Structure formats: C-alpha cells, structure tokens
Amino acid sequence: MINVAEAKSAIINQAKLLKPTTLPLMEALGHVLAADIYASVDIPAFKQSSMDGYAIRFADHSIPLSIKGEMAAGTILELYLKPGEAARIFTGAPLPHGADTVVMQEKVSVESGNLLIQDPMLKLGLNTREKGAEVQSGAIAIGKNTELTPAALGFLAGIGETEVMVYPMPRVSVILTGKELQSPGKALGPGQVYESNSFALRGVLSQAGVSQISMFTADDDLQLLRSVLRDALADSDIVLLTGGVSVGDYDFVVEAAQLCGVETIFHKVKQKPGKPLYFGVSSSKLIFGLPGNPSSVLNCYYQFVLPAIEAISGKQVIDRVVDAVLEIDYEKNAGLTHFVKAYVKDGKVVPLGAQESFRMSSFAAANCMI
Numbered sequence: 001m002i003n004v005a006e007a008k009s010a011i012i013n014q015a016k017l018l019k020p021t022t023l024p025l026m027e028a029l030g031h032v033l034a035a036d037i038y039a040s041v042d043i044p045a046f047k048q049s050s051m052d053g054y055a056i057r058f059a060d061h062s063i064p065l066s067i068k069g070e071m072a073a074g075t076i077l078e079l080y081l082k083p084g085e086a087a088r089i090f091t092g093a094p095l096p097h098g099a100d101t102v103v104m105q106e107k108v109s110v111e112s113g114n115l116l117i118q119d120p121m122l123k124l125g126l127n128t129r130e131k132g133a134e135v136q137s138g139a140i141a142i143g144k145n146t147e148l149t150p151a152a153l154g155f156l157a158g159i160g161e162t163e164v165m166v167y168p169m170p171r172v173s174v175i176l177t178g179k180e181l182q183s184p185g186k187a188l189g190p191g192q193v194y195e196s197n198s199f200a201l202r203g204v205l206s207q208a209g210v211s212q213i214s215m216f217t218a219d220d221d222l223q224l225l226r227s228v229l230r231d232a233l234a235d236s237d238i239v240l241l242t243g244g245v246s247v248g249d250y251d252f253v254v255e256a257a258q259l260c261g262v263e264t265i266f267h268k269v270k271q272k273p274g275k276p277l278y279f280g281v282s283s284s285k286l287i288f289g290l291p292g293n294p295s296s297v298l299n300c301y302y303q304f305v306l307p308a309i310e311a312i313s314g315k316q317v318i319d320r321v322v323d324a325v326l327e328i329d330y331e332k333n334a335g336l337t338h339f340v341k342a343y344v345k346d347g348k349v350v351p352l353g354a355q356e357s358f359r360m361s362s363f364a365a366a367n368c369m370i
Contacts, residue, residue: 001268004303004337007279010265011304015311016284018237021168025153030209031166032147032314039141039159042132046094051127054108054115055089055099057081058124064114071096086115095128102127135159147315167314170237171212174201175228177243177253178292179219196360197242197290197297204301208309225256233260233282237312240305241278243292253289254278262287271337273357274300286312293357299339302369324349326370341366 002010020034049055049071056065060083069079070088079087081098089095089102104127107119135141141159142152148164156164174197181195182188198215205213214236218228232239241253254267262280267289269277273296278289286308290297307317327350332338341362342351351370354362 001270001275002266003270007266007269007277007304008307011279011286011308012311012317014265014279014281014286015308017314018168018170018312020165022163022165024163025156025161028148028164028166029150029153030148031164031169033142033144034165034167034314036140036144037142037156037161037164039135039137039139041160042137043134043159044129044131047131048129049089049091049093049095049102049127050129051102051104052090053105053127054086054103055081055095056086056101056103056115056117057083057098058101058122060084060086061101061103061117061119061122064111064116067110067113067115069096100128101125145314167312169209169211169313170309171214171235172205172210172238172240172309173214173216173232173236174198175216175218175225175232175239175241177218177220177225177241181217196294197292200294200298200360201240201242201301204298204306205309208306209313210309220252222252222256222259225252226259229256229260229287233262233285233287237285238305238308239285239287240301241287241289242297243290257287257289270335271299271303271339272333273339274303275336277304279304291357294360295341295363296357298360298363299369303339322368323347324368326351330370338370340370342368342370344368 023031055071063084065084065086068081068085068087071077071079071093072090073092075093079096081087081096087096101124103117103119103122107117109116109118142156146152176195176198180192182192184194202213216228216232218225257280260282262282264280267278268275273293274291276291277300280287288305290300310317322344324344325348327348330340330351340351340355342349343366349368349370352362352366
C-alpha cells in the first residue's frame with residue numbers, strides 16, 4: 001500500500017499528453033493551445049483614434065482650426081488634413097492623413113465654424129493607437145500551453161483566427177458495477193440501493209470540461225466485466241470503474257483489468273475514504289478502480305482522477321489550497337491521510353458531520369476538504 005503523495009506521483013508519471021487536434025474557435029473554450037499562434041496582420045491595422053473628438057495636426061493645437069469632414073469607425077474615406085484643418089473623428093476610426101493627435105470632444109469648443117482647443121495637457125499623439133500596438137504581424141499572439149479563456153477567444157477572433165490547434169479533452173468511460181444498484185425513480189427491491197455515482201461523476205467530469213462521457217453497467221460477474229471493460233478501453237482515454245476493488249468474493253475489477261492486459265501501477269492507498277483505490281494503464285489509457293461508496297468515489301476523483309485529466313489535456317496540475325483556521329478539534333487514525341468534508345468561510349473552516357464513506361449529505365454541504 002502506498003501513500004497519497006506516491007499515488008499522485010505515479011499517476012502523473014503515466015499521464016501522457018493527448019494528440020493535438022484542430023477545433024473551431026467557438027469550440028475551443030477551456031482547451032490548451034498545442035502550438036504558438038502567430039498574428040497574420042497588424043492589430044490595429046492602421047493608426048486609429050481611441051476617443052471621440054477631433055483629429056488634428058499637433059503643431060496647430062494653439063490656433064483656430066477649420067473643420068473638414070468626419071471619420072467614423074469602418075470608414076473608407078480618404079481624408080487629408082492641411083495645416084489649420086481638423087476633422088471630426090470617432091473611436092476606432094482611422095486618423096486622416098496628416099493628423100497625429102486627437103483632442104477629446106469635451107476639450108474643444110466651436111465658434112463661428114472654427115474649432116478652438118482648450119486642453120492644456122494635450123500632447124503629441126494623445127488619444128491615438130499606433131498600427132500594430134496590440135500585436136504586430138508575425139509576432140506570437142498567444143503562446144503554446146495557454147489555456148483558452150473567453151478573453152483569449154475574443155483576442156484570437158480579433159486577429160482574424162477561426163480555428164486553433166489544441167490538446168483535446170479526454171474521452172471518459174464510466175463502468176458501474178454491482179447487481180444491487182437500482183435506477184432512481186424506481187422502487188427499491190430487497191437489498192437494493194439507488195445508483196448515484198453516475199450522477200456525481202457525470203457532474204464533476206462536465207465541470208472539468210469533459211464532454212465525451214460513456215456509461216456502462218456490469219453485474220458482479222468476472223467475464224461480463226471483462227467484456228465491458230474491453231469495450232470501454234477501445235473507445236476511451238480514461239476508464240473509471242466504481243465498486244469491485246475491495247477484497248470481497250464479488251470484487252472483480254482488478255482481475256478483469258489484468259485479463260484485459262492492463263498493467264497494475266498500484267492497488268490501495270493509505271487514505272480515508274478510498275483506501276481500495278486501483279490504478280492501471282493500458283498503452284496510454286488510464287484505468288481507475290474507484291471504491292463503490294459515493295463519498296469515496298468523489299474523494300478519489302478530486303484527488304487522483306482530476307489531476308490526470310488536467311495532465312493529459314495540457315492543463316496545469318495544481319493543488320487548490322487555501323489557509324484557514326480550524327474551528328474545532330478533529331481526531332483521525334494514525335497512518336492514513338484523512339480527507340475531511342468541511343465548510344470554509346471568512347478564513348475559518350469547520351469539519352462537517354457524516355464523514356463515513358457511504359454518506360453524501362456532508363459532501364453535498366461541503367465547499368472544501370481538509
């Protein structure tokens with residue numbers, strides 16, 4: 001049996017980046033770039049105004065100016081300013097030829113058709129954006145290994161990109177084992193419990209950005225489980241099995257994995273909940289045998305599966321840690337890492353009740369783990 005740190009390290013060592021793929025920009029949110037993106041144009045593509053106001057020649061700022069036309073955003077008008085002339089201009093519009101400065105409309109007055117500038121702080125080039133000020137053609141716009149946020153997508157669209165090369169999110173299969181499971185909404189028979197792990201796992205996988213999720217079920221039968229696992233491995237990057245990893249007469253996950261050619265990396269971790277956790281690999285595919293108890297399933301997901309998802313999809317694998325003051329004492333067994341459902345607020349954290357691995361009420365109320 002290994003400790004938590006050793007288990008996490010073993011998983012990350014086996015987590016290989018998925019083969020990059022090209023996605024339309026609108027489908028790339030949350031993905032990580034697999035290559036640098038170079039700007040194909042200058043942005044902005046021309047010198048433009050950053051304010052509504054008047055375009056002028058700075059050398060003329062102290063004399064009355066005649067107003068010659070206007071420049072709006074998107075205009076294709078070729079306007080030339082001679083000495084003593086100004087042009088009405090709007091944000092984003094190209095500067096007229098000859099203009100080098102923009103005066104805010106609040107800093108001028110118009111008398112007898114002439115523009116008078118009343119801005120003692122005016123400087124050459126004020127309120128203008130140079131060509132290529134955002135990014136220059138041929139420069140790296142966004143670098144490899146950047147996770148694409150909404151702002152990044154907007155920036156890439158703004159430089160004319162329509163698709164990007166990214167690391168895909170993994171295809172994940174979930175295999176639910178146990179003949180005692182009953183679907184919610186149906187009456188429970190003798191010895192049955194409602195199946196809930198698929199709901200929790202689909203939820204956390206979706207939160208992580210995984211969209212290709214396949215669900216399988218298998219009774220407590222070795223050959224049936226072997227067949228289902230083989231099918232799942234054929235079309236998945238990660239396989240999660242729930243239940244069947246302990247040492248009971250009907251716990252067949254480890255044996256079924258071995259029959260499918262899965263290499264066992266470890267089985268059992270010094271932790272609570274989730275001690276029976278199993279992890280193996282088949283080629284570059286990752287196989288997790290999660291304990292069947294709902295609380296153990298979620299704990300093992302957050303501690304071990306989520307970092308694996310992040311690693312193979314190119315994301316940074318980070319521990320999400322905050323410091324807080326423990327409000328009450330908590331005792332634990334020696335030799336095991338305990339993951340305690342808790343609630344943190346204003347720098348103070350309180351362990352919740354119902355910490356047993358079969359109980360989900362505390363997980364539903366928790367916003368952190370100690």
